[in-house]
Amino acid sequence: MTDSVVDSILAARYLRKGEKTFEDICRRVSSALGKDDAEREEFFEAMRSLSFLPNSPTLMNAGTEIGQLSACFTLPVGDSIPEIFHALEWGALIHKSGGGTGYNFSQLRPEGAPVQSTDGVASGPISFMKVFNAATDVIKQGGRRRGANMGILNVWHPDIMRFIHAKKVEGDLSNFNISVMVNDRFMEFVESGQFNKVWITHPYSGEEITVGEIWNGIIDGIWKNGEPGVLFYDEINRKNPAPHLGPIETTNPCVTADTWVMTTEGPRQVADLIGRRFDAVVCGTPASSGPEGFFQTGTRAVLRLCTREGYHLSLTPDHPVCRVASLTRSRTETEWVRAGDLSPGDRLLLHDHRACAAWDGALTEEQGYLLGMLVGDGTLKKDAAVLSVWSANAGAGSVMAHAETCARTLDHRADFSGWFPVDGRDESRLKLSAVRDLAEAMGMAPGAKGITPAIEQASSAGYRGFLAGLFDADGSVQGTPAKGVSVRLSQSDRSLLLAAQRMLLRMGVRSTIYRRRAAGHRRLPDGKGGLKTYAVKSQYDLAVSGENLLTFRERVGFRDEEKAARLDALLAKYSRNLKRERYVATVASVAADGTEAVYDVQVPGVNAFDANGFVAHNCGEQPLLPFESCVLGSINLAKFVKDGAVDEAGLKKMTRMAVRFLDAVIDENVFPIPQIGEATRKTRKIGLGLMGVHDALLMLGMPYDSDEGRGVCEEVMALVNETAIEESHVLAGEKGTFPAFEGSVWGDSEMRNAALTTIAPTGTISLLAGCxxxxxxxxxxxxxxxxxxxxxxxxxxxxxxxxxxxxxxxxxxxxxxxxxxxxxxxxxxxxxxxxxxxxxxxxxxxxxxxxxxxxxxxxxxxxxxxxxxxxxxxxxxxxxxxxxxxxxxxxxxxxxxxxxxxxxxxxxxxxxREDVVLALKEKKPAAEKEVKVVTQRPKELAGKTYLGQSGCCRLYITVNLMDGKPWEVFIRTVGSGGCEANSNALGRSISTGLQNGVPYQKFVKQFAKVNCIAALKNPEAEGLSCADVVGKCIDLAASRQTIATLDNWTITEVGGAGTKKKNLCPECxxxxxxxxxxxxxxxxxxxxxxxx
Incomplete structure (x- = not known):
């Protein structure tokens, strides 16, 4: 490599302000990464001698304000407009900082799938890949490198044929390399010649796609232009060093069919959500599920997870739940942990639904109140429901008044007189057949009243009324500010309290269930002024305390005026704020609970859902772990060939240095978005590889395609890999293991990094190294x-x-x-x-x-x-x-x-990629046509005005015509976005060109090539940019002539027949x-x- 070539590459891509030589770059990078002078000097010498070089972003950005040092990133693309455009935004930030991106588009629903939110149909993954491709066009990677993308689609996606043909025309998706992710099952069908086997039936078009069609499509695409590439899903997963974070062997985390899930429709059990899309509510925020909703994954052994507070859930041992790793006054740090790995005392995160919007469903607030009183202190008979109130104090009177008001909203007889006293008992009753009918409609029956699934599915208004009626009947306000105030609900039916606890949590109120007394016999009031011995059941209290009291008072409250007043008075006596609610529960036990049919769901983006109040993870089947990045570096093997042999000692020493170098890169990295930093630090993956391999073989006198040459390569790579593992183990002893070490394939061998070796592209750094x-x-x-x-x-x-x-x-x-x-x-x-x-x-x-x-x-x-x-x-x-x-x-x-x-x-x-023949027949140059320049505008011109939407504003675009052709254009922006001055300048420039003989089609054609990120992110934009919108309006005004109609315009053709089109560098x-x-x-x- 000549010095002039290296100097030009350095100047174009790597040198920062004040730097003049490659040594300056090495000094900047080593100073940023080394922990002390000795290590900094070791890093510097490794790079200066060209024995080791990190990836380009590290050379570019280490020791600068940018600080983004990773080369490659994987980003999730969820199946909703917000998630898709979040991924687009994240990719733009990564490209801007100098990295490349990989996307698996397999979560996107196929073309033709219904979109419930718009009553339309989905356009499929390929259409969105085009949006990503256009966005990449307008971002220069790191200001110095063009953005690059890897696009992946699983072979089992219904749009796989569209994906395979996406780059059939050269130039389409030019910013993407595309690869099909195939699995062993597909390859086994190919190997056995089952080409006519139907592999996919498209769920919306009904199209049947065979193994042979897919296989032939892949092979034909490779033959024509090298794409798509092929990735082997099962092999990738078999070698995954952290299987607990991704599907090395799909574990299918699952819950049982009776699990309650919070949705925007209200609470629903898993059994009600099988096979249909729904919007889950995750900590008060909606998140759309996958198109199939919950799906059965088999019949498996399950565990019963119980907390000290009473919350419980049945789930498989491998289902991750959100464990609280650290809880301070200001923050809650969490981690995903398999249910089977939980221990008593672990703290789990519950959903905070205080921000949850109201939801529709059965029961008005009045109906709910009557049913709550019935469940608390009432009797359900065949002919009617009877509500009871004991004592005649002011609180009881307010309850009776409210209940009667509610009762009169139901159908009742004309002679209905409300409450009536019971002789000889300190009791008043309200009897109404309409309440019986309502109770039966909600799943209750004589002798079987309680909180039924239908009540748990009631509206938020019904919740408010039901819980208020229940607490008015059986609730109390207890304690003092000194010892603690609580609202308590007393019941002998623990299952009723568990259901009430779930209902309260959905209203944002966390509670705890205590066992107050055991079953036995006790002397109790007989209702006639005396005492009598009764057999008593176990008694439980559901207690609401701390900050939850305020939420309870706001969202549920008492209709009993005495209880309400007592709660207000006690809360007013607090001299400081109530204890902040952190929505945490403590594990009491995790025990085997038999075998059941189990189900899972995908909730793209948040990847979680509300399972009986717990924050539970959803199905994680995604081949690439989302948000991971990798820092890369390569050892120049040619530098370690001495006296006709590989210098193994020197190579091992350089490998140890390189592992420490790349591990330091992770610590110094400034990541484009927080999620990437979190995922990268969780596994601390590095990618140490080789370059100069063929040069080394030439120096050894071994042909690349010889058994001897391959033998040396295997020995060298094994040496580098084993040494890297050893050094990572040493580093773990010094600095600790990677946070996700538990559950990884490394077992008892502590490691600093989940993965260590790769063979990365070294195009530019190998030019610097001259290898x-x-x-x-x-x-x-x-x-x-x-x-x-x-x-x-x-x-x-x-x-x-x-x-x-x-x-x-x-x-x-x-x-x-x-x-x-x-x-x-x-x-x-x-x-x-x-x-x-x-x-x-x-x-x-x-x-x-x-x-x-x-x-x-x-x-x-x-x-x-x-x-x-x-x-x-x-x-x-x-x-x-x-x-x-x-x-x-x-x-x-x-x-x-x-x-x-x-x-x-x-x-x-x-x-x-080079055999596209232009085959243009040479033509004699057409005589230039004299262009008549119009110098004077008539007083009156006919035209059309259009209202168009760009990415950032609305545009009023007026196109006036002269002799039926566009002659002048005026552009005015509307709203807060856009730039009025630029729009004015654009209109004047177009008008000047039109008035000087430039055909309008030239403007239309050129403007169609202009892309703007704001337009790409705005689904309502009517073009790729403001200019594109203007061009479309000009075309419309000119009687909808197409841009291909270039009247009286001479096109000078380049090259003659038979000229070969070569792939040329876009820069030089x-x-x-x-x-x-x-x-x-x-x-x-x-x-x-x-x-x-």
Whole structure:
């Protein structure tokens, strides 16, 4: 690599203000990451010597205000407009900070699925991928790198064929590499030849898609332009180091069918939510479920989770619930823990529904009050329901008055007279058949009154009335401010109190159930002024205390004036605020509870739901853990070849340093959004890999495609991987394990990092290091570069040149002929890209210096498989194939990769992105048409005014016509958004062009290419930008002529028939290379890469 090329790359991408050399960059980075002078010097020397380099964002941003040091991120894309555009916003922030993004779009409902909120239908994942692609166009990555995306769709998604064909036309989704996530089951069908088997029936179109259609679509796409790539779902999950955070083997966390779930429709049991979408309420906030709602996952052993406060839930042992890790006065820190891992004393988070909106349902407040009194102190008979009030104090009188008012809202006889006293008893009764009818409608029966499922599903108004009636009948206000005030509900029926407790929590009131006395016999008042011995049941109290008293008073309250007054008086005596409610319950027991049918749900985005009041996790089936990022770094293996062998001691020392370096990057990283920081620190994954592998093999004299070469590569990668694991173990002893260590695959071996090794793309940093990229073979040993003033010069691979001169020098030729032979070989490899057909060169030399295109595709796969054995993550590598490769060979390569244990693959057939023939017939230049410039505007012009919506404002767009064609345009913004001055300037510019002969179609066509992030984020926008909206209106005004109709406009055609379209770098115009799993290309001239 020449100094001028490196200098141009540094200046364009890495140098910050005040920096002049690569050493300045190394000093900045090492100073930011090293913990002391010795470590800083070690980091500096590793980079300065080009023995190790971190990913580009670290070189760019370490020690700067930006501080974002990660290269790659995975972001979840949920199935709702807010979640989709949150992901879009997060991706924009990541690209701005210098990172790349990976999205799995499989959670999005397929095209044609109903959208309940709009009564419309979904447009499917591909339409939203186009939005993401357009957004990436307008963001320059880190101000220095173009944003790059990976788009994934699972092979079992109904829109899989649309996804496979999404890049059929070159240029579509140009900011995406796309890959299909296939599972073992699909591959097994392919392997056994079951191509006619129906794999998917589209749920809305009814289209049946066979295994063969999908497989052939994948293979045909790869053959045509290298996409889609293929990812192997089961292999990825089998090697997942933290299976408890993601589905290495899907554990299907589940709950039972009788579990209560809070929804915007009101409380519902799981059995009522099977097979249909619903909006869950999570801590008072709505969140939409997946389209299938709850779904059965099998019949499994369940646990009974009980808390000291009374809350309980039946669930499978692997179902995560939200445990409180730390509770301070100002914050609550939580973590997800499997139910089977809970212990007595653990604190669990409950839902805080104080912000929950009212919900509809059965029962008015008046009806609810009467039923609450009936359940508390009443009798349900066959002919009527009887409500009872004891004593004749003021409180009882207020209750009687309120109950009678409520009763008169029901159907009643004309002679209904309300309450009547019972002779000889301190009791008054209200008897009404309408209350009986209401109770029976809510699931009660004589001898079986209580809180039924129908009552728990009642409206929020019904809740308020029911709970008030229940507390008026059986509730009391107890205590003092000194000892603590509480509102208590006394009952012998504990199941009734458990239901009341759930109902109160949905109103925002947390409570505790105490056992007040055991069952036995006691002397009690007989109602006639005396005492009598009665058999008594166990007695329980439900207690409301602390800040919950205020919520209870506001949302439920007493209608009993004495109780209400007592509560007010006691609360008024508090000299300081009541104890703050934290919505936490303490585990009392977790015990086996038999076997039941169990169910799960997806709630994209929040990934949680209300299960009997607990914050429970939903189904986590997503192949990539959301919000994870990875910091990457690569060791230059060529630097560790000495005296014809690999310097293992030096390599181990560098590996230990690199692990500490990358671990420090995590601590110093400034993440674009908090969720990424949390997820990254939870697993502390790093990605240490290699570059310069082919250079090292050349120095060792081992062909890339030889068994000997693969053997060395396997030994080297195993050494790096094992050393990295050892150093992470040492680091864990010094600094602690990664927070999600418990439940990981590391068992008792404490680790600082969940994963350590990968083979990442090294396009630009390998140019800085002057070595071959990653584990790829050399693409060409001679190629042309341009300098900053546009002059071209040849770059020769130094090892190739030195060995060529040695071999030719050993032929005993005269100096002039020797130099001519060297020049001949160099010119040949420069023109053809290979020396395999230079017969006068020794066969051993030609074999050693095979290029990526000379090497058989099977050897590419074998080499990737060798590295995959000793790499925790995936490998960025391209399987290069000749242009003559058939579809059958591509299919064979994918099958071979799957059987070899590779996690994913990219195939590039040479020329598949370059064989688009323009085939334009040369035309004689058309005579230029004289353009008549209109200098004077008539007093009156006819036109049309349109109201259009852009991303940030509404636009009034007036287009006036001259001779039936647009002649002038006026643009006015409406509302708080937009820029009036820019709109005015745009209108004047268009008008000037129109009046000077520029066809309006040119404006329409150009404006259609202008993208604005505000428009992309606004679903109501009628174009991609303000300019696009204006262009559409101009087109409409001109009698709806299409932009393809370019009347009297000469198009100068570039190139003649048969000209080949090449893939050129968008920054410098040099031809692109394809490798390291990137089908967007990498530029060897300036360092640009489409897959950074």
């Amino acid at each position: 071959s990229s990653g584990v790829e073979p050399v693409f060409s040993y001679a190629y042309t570069r341009k300098n900053t003033v546009g002059k071209t010069f040849m770059i020769l691979h130094p090892i190739f040149e030195a060995e060529l001169r040695r071999v030719v020098g050993g032929m005993g030729l005269p100096p002039e002929e020797e130099e001519a032979k060297v020049k001949e070989a160099i010119e040949h490899v420069h023109e053809t890209g290979t020396i395999r057909d230079v017969a006068w060169l020794p066969a051993s030399f030609r074999h050693l210096f095979r290029t990526a295109l000379d090497i058989d595709w099977r050897d590419h796969v074998r080499m990737q498989a060798v590295f995959q054995k000793h790499v925790h993550a995936s490998i960025s590598k391209t399987i290069n194939m000749p242009n003559a490769a058939t579809r059958e060979e591509i299919a064979e390569a994918v099958m071979m990769a799957w059987k070899s244990g590779i996690k994913g693959m990219t195939i590039y057939r040479t020329g598949s 115009g040099a031809e692109l290379d394809f490798g390291e799993g990137c089908n967007q290309g990498t530029c060897k001239n300036c360092g640009w890469s489409g897959c950074n």
